[in-house]
Amino acid sequence: MAVESHDGRFRDAVVAATPTIHEIVDAITAHAELAHEETESAGHLTARLRDAGYTVSEGIVGMPTAFRAELQLGSPGTTVGLIAVYDAPASKNDAGAVEPVHSCGHGPQAGGVIGAALALAAVREQLTGTVVIVGCPADEIHSPRTRELGSGKALAADRGVFDDIDVVLYPHPEFIDTVWPASLWMRRETATVVGIRTLRRDVVSTPLAALAAVSGISEAMDPATLIIESVSMDGDVEESAGMTFTAEFLVFAWTEDELESRVAELHDRLGPATWTSSAAILPVRPDAAVTAVVGDAFTAAGRTFIADPPPLGFATDFGNVSQVARAAIVGVGRGDGWRYHTPQGAEEFAGPAGKDCAVTTAEVLGLSVIRLGAGAAG
Structure with missing residues (x-):
């Protein structure tokens, strides 16, 4: 029937x-x-x-x-x-x-x-x-x-x-x-930068440097292909005390190769960091x-x-x-x-x-x- x-x-x-x-x-x-x-x-x-x-x-x-x-x-x-x-x-x-x-x-x-x-x-x-x-x-x-x-x-x-x-x-x-x-392909990339808090102009804080790099990333990379999902800073308030920067990014692309290329660009633009990647959304x-x-x-x-x-x-x-x-x-x-x-x-x-x-x-x-x-x- x-x-x-x-x-x-x-x-x-x-x-x-x-x-x-x-x-x-x-x-x-x-x-x-x-x-x-x-x-x-x-x-x-x-x-x-x-x-x-x-x-x-x-x-x-x-x-x-x-x-x-x-x-x-x-x-x-x-x-x-x-x-x-x-x-x-x-x-x-x-x-x-x-x-x-x-x-x-x-x-x-x-x-x-x-x-x-x-x-x-x-x-x-x-x-x-x-x-x-x-x-x-x-x-x-x-x-x-x-x-x-x-x-x-x-x-x-x-x-x-x-x-x-x-x-x-x-x-x-x-x-x-x-x-x-x-x-689209998608992957979540999470960056962690561990460094120090500083109250001095002549001392570099790597977490603060990473935070400053985020604004450049938002200007340089297409917002349709990269979303800055979250950014956080946490640390003690004394000179040279420990501080941590953490940021999550969602990266999108039409192909796997394009995704890997975009992720590499993100890593380069942020600077030195420890990165973790989610499983890809296919x-x-x-x-x-x-x-x-x-x-x-x-x-x-x-x-x-x-x-x-x-x-x-x-x-x-x-x-x-x-x-x-x-x-x-x-x-x-x-x-x-x-x-x-x-x-x-x-x-x-x-x-x-x-x-x-x-x-x-x-x-x-x-x-x-x-x-x-x-x-x-x-």
Whole structure:
């Protein structure tokens, strides 16, 4: 039977699940939690999945707020994974303190993924394949514990979570309906300079020299390819007492060679320092067959799919997932766009536009799963 014959039943199931999808957006928004601390959010999502018949494993691969939920559909076929994210950006409030605020669309993103999972479960007997929902913490690269422990999708990929999944889809609210064909490399570089405090003009303090070099770096290097993430100075106040300079930089590039060249330039411009490097965030690896299936799902949902978008202008740790499984990063568009990482954006994602995006995400993902499960991208 053609997969299109199942579309109507599935879309009806999405309509029936819409109040629940809206409720999930509200719940994630109300429980804004930083990376690797998403206890309430992960618990809410896993409860929904378990109630729908999924087999759920929590706290997987050493990440307490990560989970994997699996459902066998009516007959054997392709295993399709959907990634949910649910951490909030580490925003700065008016007092300058770190505060979790859902201003990057993870409420609609999680609502859409779980909504697709619930609607697929409601019509499972007619469908083919296996659905795996992977809950990944720590999407936000700047959050304190992401910087300390690593990002959820990259860690999950490195630890084998996707090894038995045939195709993985990761949706996110965007400006257009598309599958992104490329993204940037990224690496975090951390410099440490240990020296002395001095109260004299004729004595060189290497930490202060490094601090002075930072302003030159910001002027000399393209801010689209290097972000000065944080800078700190700490030390005793007496002459010749110990002092430490620490700085974190995010370095971006389109190729690995370009990344290494840019990192070398950064090191040279800062001067003598002890450097540590994070694991690289890898670029998205495109899959034309998977992209075509997702495009067909957008069309079936009555949406206009953009088949030839520009490259994604930033890095995403979903790139690491795409290196171990066939994959697509799915943009679910809105004509007016989104004001990411702003108070206005938080209102958009929590409001009617965000909830509409969640329902559309559920529909497009589920229609994609139906096609992929039947081997449409084989």
